[in-house]
Amino acid sequence: MSLSLTRGAQAALLVLAVAVITRLLGGQMAWLVGWPEALTVPMTEWVGAAVGSFLSVFKPIARFFSLLLSYPMTWIGALLGYAPWPLVLGGVTALGWMIGGLRLAALGFFGLGFVVLSGYWAESMNTLALVVVSVPLALVTGAAIGILAYEYPRLKGPVQALLDIMQTVPTFAYLTPLLVLFGFGPVVGLIASAIYAAPPMARNVLLGLERVEHEIREAAVMSGGTRRQQLFLVELPAATTQIMVGINQSLMAALSMVIIAAVIGGFDDIGWEVLLTMRKALFGQSFLAGLVIVVFAVVIDRMSGALALQRPAQDRRVAWAMLAAGLAVSGWALAAGWNPDGVAAFDGVADRVDDAVGRFTATNGAALDAVKNNAMFYGLLPLRIGLADAVLPFTWGFSWTAKHGAIFYGATAAIAGFLVWRGHLTAGLVIGVLAIMLETGISQLPWPVVIVGAGALGWVSGGWKLTRLVVILLGLILISGLWERALLSLYLSGASVVACAILGGALGLWGAVSETAWRVLRPVCDLLQTIPLFVFLIPVLMFFQIGEFSAFLAICLYAIVPMIRYTRHGLINTPEELIEAAQATGAGRWQTLFEVRAPYAAPTILLGLNQTILYAFAMLVIAALIGTTGLGQSIYLALGQADVGLGVTAGAAMAILALVADRLVQGFAEERRRALGL
Structure with missing residues (x-):
């Protein structure tokens, strides 16, 4: 039997060696387990001071921009808020007909009809106002970034890196600096939504332009048009399908972010209603408000997604008839004094859901607790703090001792040895690394194991360049105190x-x-x-x-x-x-x-x-x-x-x-x- 020391085997052997050393010497050398406090950089304070100084300089400009954005949002909010719901319902149904025929018209009618019956019409219109203002801002910004990266290839790499960062930064992290910069209010949610929704548009515009066929570009050049004419009259129209995909993704990202922004708001939108009812443990109302969000998301997703597909032309007279019907019902409702803000037909249903959930949890509380506790005690807890700390009489029925550790590592060595004997050297070494991780726990892993392990994975998957990137980035977290x-x-x-x-x-x-x-x-x-x-x-x-x-x-x-x-x-x-x-x-x-x-x-x-x-x-x-x-x-x-x-x-x-x-x-x-x- 001959074993070839592949790149994967070399990496696994290195990680296993580091893990064994830190496991054996960690008790005597505390710095092998935890990064020394004396070497920790006060990154949070430094970043806070730097960003605070930056924000203080640009705060007046940001507040002015916030004031400007508040006007269209107020106008659109007032327009949607005062518009009778039958008119909005008719308009959405007509739009669905024009985009996708009877199927999307029915989706728009029944979807918005559910919102009307939910009693959350006013809150839904406030949410929709945020989306209506933030999405055009995101689309214009994203399209400009995509076109810029396409026109200047040297910028493509930096732009894609920027888009990666924008899409990997957690959604809540956007809100803290924006809150300081733009102040409290719905405009913060609007701007955060636009920032979060711009990258999908930028990526799809760039991808669509890159996929335009070479013959089309040559025809545009041969026609004698300027570069601007070639771009806007030929290449962008040729990339329409991919751009429509970007519009769909931006719409969904904007809606998701607007809901999240309710955490800092309380501007009487549907996201705030969900958060408020969850905090009060009114799960029936929370579930109903959540369903309203889901209905909005489904309607927006299906209608915007249909724009990217080939579709037959629809009879415009049908759409005008739907809109006219909504207008007529609106006039009758206003004249009759009928509730223009929705019907609130599900209030009793929400109460019954609360009662049903209460009865179900009371009846099946022991089973639910058993599921949760078993998952925690036998799965999540050992992964977090390791078998040596998680196995207790209270959880597993016995305490973890040195004898159990010896048995555990003995069994691991037997399995790893069998794999090596069968010619799977890398798999055997990986089993050893995983065993140490499970016995120690992920949250208590010594920092050299994590840094070296991630660097080794980077070396196997992408070479030394990726290894350097991984080690440097994780090193920044290590020295930051986080x-x-x-x-x-x-x-x-x-x-x-x-x-x-x-x-x-x-x-x-x-x-x-x-x-x-x-x-x-x-x-x-x-x-x-x-x-x-x-x-x-x-x-x-x-x-x-x-x-x-x-x-x-x-x-x-x-x-x-x-x-x-x-x-x-x-x-x-x-x-x-x-x-x-x-x-x-x-x-x-x-x-x-x-x-x-x-x-x-x-x-x-x-x-x-x-x-x-x-x-x-x-x-x-x-x-x-x-x-x-x-x-x-x-x-x-x-x-x-x-x-x-x-x-x-x-x-x-x-x-x-x-x-x-x-x-x-x-x-x-x-x-x-x-x-x-x-």
């Missing part, structure tokens, strides 16, 4: 990603082998991807109350969809010639699936894992509202205290973790693509 909180965030997001990878991968596999299963899974995935982040907190709070397990479930609900979609997509898009070759050699269905389809789908599945990681980090900050620890809690506390230094540094640390994970997974996906010759 290391312990970063590890807590890494623990919870990591546990959620593992759960999503296992369950989402299994569901994606199920959807790939069964069309019936995919017909069930697809609408569920569509719905989960449409729901704004905020709303995921409601169902978990209903049944499991505030706590780490509820946060874990909320993150999983939000982050699992990419894993399902990309796994299925990768498995069903294997080239037919590969499948035919496997079948010709006598391979069965499952053998073909795992030995042909799965390896070919690996880059796509890794891309889904990458998206799941980014989704998990995004949701982690929102989950701070229901009792998580770590960087998300720091960002939320900084928002409440208007602590710009803590908000910016904690947000930057969270963005660094997400960016490092993103680059590592992308590196492995690229390596797999090269191996497959793609």
Whole structure:
């Protein structure tokens, strides 16, 4: 038997050696476990002072800009607020007809009809006013950035790096400096929404322009037009489909951010209503308000998404008739003194939901507690603080002793030895590293293990350049004093990603082998991807109350969809010639699936894992509202205290973790693509 020391084996051996050294010598050398306090840089204070000085200089300009934006928002808010709901309902139905025919017209009618019946019409119009003002600002800004990066290729790299940062910085982290800069009020939510929604537009404009066919560009040049005419009259129209995708994504991002911005507001919008009712434990009202947000998101998503598709022309007379019907009903309603602000037909339903939830939790409280406690004591807690601290008589029925540690490491050594004997040296070494991590706990891992481990992964996936980037970025977190909180965030997001990878991968596999299963899974995935982040907190709070397990479930609900979609997509898009070759050699269905389809789908599945990681980090900050620890809690506390230094540094640390994970997974996906010759 001969073992080749591959790059992966070398990296795993290095990490295992560092882990063993820190485990054995950590008791005598405290600096191997925790970064010395004397070497910690007061990054929060420095950043707070620097950003505070910057904000103080630009605050007058920002306040003036805020004043200017308040006018269109006030006007549009008044227009939507005073417009009779039958007129708005007729207008949305007519718009749906023009975009997508009867199907979208029905969606608009029944969707807005639900909002009317919910009794949250006024709050919904306030939310819609924020979206209506913020989205054009985001679209213009994003389109300008995309065009600039396209016209000046030297700027493409920096622009893409800036967009990466904008999309990895947690949503709450935007709000703290904006709150100081622009002052309290709905304009802060509007600007935060525009900033958050601009990157999708920029990316899609750049992608659309790059995909314009060369023949079209040549025809524009041959026509003798100026560069501006070529861009605006030929290339941008040719990229319309991709740009419409960007508009759809920007709309959804803006709606999601507007809801989150309610945390600092209380401007009587639907997001504030959700937050207020959740705080009062009025889950029926909270669920109803959350459904209103979901309905808005579905209607906006489907209608804006249809703009990117080829569609037949619709009869304009039907649209005018729908609008006229809304106008006529509005006139009759106003003349009759009928409630112009909605019907509030579900008030009793919300109360009954509260009663039903109360009865259900009272009846099944023991079962719900058992699910939560078992998940915490046998899963999350050992991952966080390690088996040596988590295994107690209260939790596992016995205490962890040196004997148990010896048995644990002995079993690990046996498994690792078997894998090495079978020729899987890298897998055996990785088992050893994982065993030390599990026995120690992620939140208590010595800093050299994390730094060296991440650097080693970077070396395997992307070479020395990625290694330097990873080590430098994590080193900044280490010296900033946020290391312990970063590890807590890494623990919870990591546990959620593992759960999503296992369950989402299994569901994606199920959807790939069964069309019936995919017909069930697809609408569920569509719905989960449409729901704004905020709303995921409601169902978990209903049944499991505030706590780490509820946060874990909320993150999983939000982050699992990419894993399902990309796994299925990768498995069903294997080239037919590969499948035919496997079948010709006598391979069965499952053998073909795992030995042909799965390896070919690996880059796509890794891309889904990458998206799941980014989704998990995004949701982690929102989950701070229901009792998580770590960087998300720091960002939320900084928002409440208007602590710009803590908000910016904690947000930057969270963005660094997400960016490092993103680059590592992308590196492995690229390596797999090269191996497959793609």
